[in-house]
Amino acid sequence: MTGLDLRTAQKVLDSQPFSGLVGAHLTEFGGGAATLEIEGRAELQQQNGFLHGGVLAYAADNAITFAAGTTLGPAVLTGGFSIQYLRPATGTALVARAEVVHTGRRQAVVRCDLFVVGEGGAENLCAVAQGTVLSATSS
Structure with missing residues (x-):
């Protein structure tokens, strides 16, 4: 555990x-x-009124990196990630939920599910991502 909290993480964001x-x-x-x-x-939408894929990729990248930071510490960098778009992202909000699948001394593998929130508050899965995050410290 890194000792970081939500308030500190939000300051970094x-x-x-x-x-x-x-x-x-x-x-x-x-x-x-x-x-x-x-x-x-x-x-944040593209020409057809859907949230732009780049916004989804940004959300996945940052959620993945912040999740990894809870196990590796605050000095982390994305090593790479992939994203699969499942359906157009239309809704009032985008929610990216990331969870560490495996963490080692210098890297973590993280999964992220991305949801769009509808008018009634229901969440619909619109993309999935997975990435590797590297510790930027030399210890």
Whole structure:
């Protein structure tokens, strides 16, 4: 365990200018998991009215990295990730829930499920992702 908490993690997220641009915020952080949420604003949509795939990829990348940070510590970098889009992302919000599948001394493998929230609050799975996160410390 890293000793980091949700408040500290949100400060780290807030220090990323792009995260501010998309309006991302963390709603859960700790114990090998992190949840990142983004309001489904029109500015984040593509030409057909769906949330842009790049927004989903951003959310997966950050949720994966924050989840890994709960086990590896705050100095982490994405080693790589893949994302599979399952259905168009239409809704009032995007929720990315990431959970560490395996963690070692210097890297973690993390799974992330991405949901869109409908008008009534129901969540629909729209994408899945998996990534590897590396510790940026030299110990």
